[in-house]
Amino acid sequence: MRLGFLWRFSGVGPGCLLGLLVAVVLGTSGAVNRLGVGTSLLIAALAVPVVAVPAPRSFWIRADSKGLTLSRGMLRRRYGWHDITGLDMDFGEDPDSGAGRLTMRLRLSTTPITGRGPLIGVLGLAPESQVRGTAPRQLADVFALLATHRVPLADSGFVDRVFAAHGLGPHSSK
Numbered sequence: 001m002r003l004g005f006l007w008r009f010s011g012v013g014p015g016c017l018l019g020l021l022v023a024v025v026l027g028t029s030g031a032v033n034r035l036g037v038g039t040s041l042l043i044a045a046l047a048v049p050v051v052a053v054p055a056p057r058s059f060w061i062r063a064d065s066k067g068l069t070l071s072r073g074m075l076r077r078r079y080g081w082h083d084i085t086g087l088d089m090d091f092g093e094d095p096d097s098g099a100g101r102l103t104m105r106l107r108l109s110t111t112p113i114t115g116r117g118p119l120i121g122v123l124g125l126a127p128e129s130q131v132r133g134t135a136p137r138q139l140a141d142v143f144a145l146l147a148t149h150r151v152p153l154a155d156s157g158f159v160d161r162v163f164a165a166h167g168l169g170p171h172s173s174k
Contacts, residue, residue, distance in 0.1 A: 015048035022047045059121070063145055068106075070118055077118065081149050083110050084117070089154040091125070100125035102158075140166045 023044040026032050032040045060071040067080040086107040094101050102125050106117035123139065143159045153159050160170045 015050065018050070019044045019047040061120070061142065061145075063149070070120075079106065079108065079117070081151075083108050084146075084149075084151050085109050086152040087120070087143075087146055087154060088116070089158065091155075091158075094124075137166055140168060144168070 023040070026035070026040045026043065035043070060069075062069040062071070067078055068084065069076055069078045084106055088105045088107050090103040090105070092101060092103065093099065102123045104120040104123070106120060108117035111117060120142070140162050143153060143162060146153060147159075156170075163170060
């Protein structure tokens with residue numbers, strides 16, 4: 001299933017970096033003198049959406065009987081079900097806006113010191129850890145997939161609220 005809803009702005013930073021790099025190359029190569037400042041700025045600005053728009057579509061999670069595969073862009077990483085010991089849910093605030101957010105990360109037995117595994121994604125929340133509007137169906141699907149494989153989910157109440165938003169019953173791994 002696609003996790004793009006959790007990675008909505010993941011391409012903005014790399015897109016801006018590419019735009020800056022394009023601007024530097026255009027400036028140092030002398031292309032700005034030939035093309036003009038306006039055209040050069042337009043070319044540099046177009047680099048941002050070229051990276052930012054497709055980036056969220058490249059975040060996927062796939063599961064089979066042996067484990068879970070996370071795909072982020074061109075990188076794929078596989079985790080066996082026996083290595084996944086839980087899903088951490090950290091309810092906090094965005095440091096810039098102060099808005100609520102949920103950070104989800106797998107907990108793995110292969111990282112014994114921290115237990116922290118890969119980041120699944122970050123979701124904006126309304127006050128008091130409520131999902132804004134209706135939770136994306138994919139979020140309920142991620143929770144259901146993990147619960148089906150008996151992966152402990154950190155906050156049963158939150159999971160149940162997401163399930164209820166889609167007409168699903170409470171999850172059974174309480």
